Amino acid sequence: MILKFGIQIAMIVCVCANVSERKLRAVVAEGATTLREVRQQCGAGAGCGACHDAIRHCVRQCRAEAQIASVELAAAATQSLATA
Numbered sequence: 421m422i423l424k425f426g427i428q429i430a431m432i433v434c435v436c437a438n439v440s441e442r443k444l445r446a447v448v449a450e451g452a453t454t455l456r457e458v459r460q461q462c463g464a465g466a467g468c469g470a471c472h473d474a475i476r477h478c479v480r481q482c483r484a485e486a487q488i489a490s491v492e493l494a495a496a497a498t499q500s501l502a503t504a
């Protein structure tokens with residue numbers, strides 16, 4: 421997502437299927453972990469294939485962000501229990 425002049429602009433990752441980065445992130449949040457699963461759930465990557473690397477990158481990035489968030493949450497919970 422790009423902010424330009426305070427306006428959110430959707431990044432289209434797959435032009436063939438008109439799938440934005442936001443939609444791709446939602447599909448990954450719902451459980452897609454591979455290009456094939458993304459294709460099955462939203463159609464991204466089913467056309468010319470030019471977006472395949474971008475989709476794989478987005479999936480890896482989303483999963484890494486989710487993993488960091490869960491580690492931070494666990495650390496916060498541990499710290500909260502330690503101070504209670």
Ligand code: FES
Pocket residue numbers: 433434435436437464465466467468469470471472
């Ligand atoms: S741009 Fe995604 S399949 Fe063509």
